Amino acid sequence: MKLHGLVGGRAEVCGPETTLQDAADAMLEAGVGSIAVIDGPRLTGILTERDLLRATADGADPSEELVRDWMTVDPDVTSPESEVRDAAKWMLEIGYRHLPVMEDNELLGIVSIKDLLWVLVSDKDQ
Amino acid sequence: MRLRDLISTPPELCGSHISIAQAAKEMASAGVGSLGVIEEGRFAGIITERDVLEAVAAGFDVESEPVRCCMTRNPDVFSPDTDVHQAATFLLETGYRHLPVVEDELLGILSIRDVLVGVIDPGRVIDVQ
Numbered sequence: 001m002k003l004h005g006l007v008g009g010r011a012e013v014c015g016p017e018t019t020l021q022d023a024a025d026a027m028l029e030a031g032v033g034s035i036a037v038i039d040g041p042r043l044t045g046i047l048t049e050r051d052l053l054r055a056t057a058d059g060a061d062p063s064e065e066l067v068r069d070w071m072t073v074d075p076d077v078t079s080p081e082s083e084v085r086d087a088a089k090w091m092l093e094i095g096y097r098h099l100p101v102m103e104d105n106e107l108l109g110i111v112s113i114k115d116l117l118w119v120l121v122s123d124k125d126q
Numbered sequence: 127m128r129l130r131d132l133i134s135t136p137p138e139l140c141g142s143h144i145s146i147a148q149a150a151k152e153m154a155s156a157g158v159g160s161l162g163v164i165e166e167g168r169f170a171g172i173i174t175e176r177d178v179l180e181a182v183a184a185g186f187d188v189e190s191e192p193v194r195c196c197m198t199r200n201p202d203v204f205s206p207d208t209d210v211h212q213a214a215t216f217l218l219e220t221g222y223r224h225l226p227v228v229e230d231e232l233l234g235i236l237s238i239r240d241v242l243v244g245v246i247d248p249g250r251v252i253d254v255q
Contacts, residue, residue, distance in 0.1 A: 024183035033176075050159070052182055053175045056150035059189065062182045088246050097239065114218065117242050121214045 001119055003087055004080035007101045007109030013038045016045070016068035020055055023047055023067050034098035034110050037071050043107050045071035048098050077102040088116040127244045129213055129227050130206035133234035137162045137226075142170060142194035146186065149193050150178050160224040162232050163197050169232040171199040174224050203228040210244035217241060 013036045014023050027035055027049065037045035051070045055062065060070070077100045078087055091099060091113060101108045139162045140149050149161055153175060160174040177196045181188055186196070203226045204213060213225055213236070223238040 021182060021185065024179050028180060028183050033179075049175050049179045053150050053159075053178055054154050056147055056178050056182060056188050057154040059147060062188075063185065085246065088242060092239065092243060092246070113238055113242055114223070117214055117238060117245060118218050120242070120245050121211060121218060 001084045001123070002080060003078065003082050003084060003101050003111055004108070006084070006111050006115050006119070007080060009109060011036050011100075011107050011109045013107070014047075014067060015039065016066065016071070018067045020052060020060065020062035020065045020067060020070060024049075024052055024062065032110070033112060035067075036100060036107055036110060037067055038107070041105075043075075043077070043100060043102065044068075045073045046075040046098060046100060046110070047071040050097070075100055079103065080108055084116050084119045087111065088113070088120065091116070127210045128206060129204055129208045129210060129225070129236060129244075130233075132210065132236055132240045132244050133206070133227060135234065137232050137235050139164050139232075140173070140193060141165070142197060143192050146173075146178060146181050146188040146191050146193060146196060149173050150175075150188070153178075158235075159237055160235050161193075162226065162235055163193055165194075169226070169228070171197040172201050172224060172226060172235060173197040176223070201226055205229060206233055210241060214241045214245055 012030045034048040047067050055070050097113045098110050100110050138156045142163050142165050163171045173193050181196050206229050225236045227233045
């Protein structure tokens, strides 16, 4: 199975000037662990709950601090044509838990380790 | 493959009285997404980065609020003999991302990442976090 079977809905997005608290709120509301950061039409970063953990650990005030200062800038992305198993191996090797899926500069979604595990467990032939 | 084969390090632990910010600091420095919480010398629950996210979203003062305010008490626990596919199915069905593995005592806390390693490549030895 390829990643395009997992994306295609709307990715959660926010702007770089969003506060960490608002970003945390949006993630919880959507039930996701990451949010794509866009500036105009361009994907400029990704903020994950691990980044929020780091910010909290550093004593950042989440109602004041901005996403742009804690996000991963210009994250690695992958294509919807990637195989689920290859993407999972790559994520394990690099240590990512969220991977933006892009096609022709358009963000199709963000796949998480959980999304990939779901496919791999449901279909052991993958 | 069984959960016992995926436990590579002893669990990271904290007390329930420390602040949420301190727990976040310990998770971040250990590179893990959860801590086992000990009360009166016994395993009492876990705190995960999702709990920290919820505390931040709710506007808690994380520097002063203690772990006991947002930890999960008496979480579901697993035997080290549980099959990794069974554990993966449980994680996906419940939405949990951390599995405390207990046999008399807390042996470790496996993350969804550890379980993915077991599912995708059981032969591989990897230093998972």
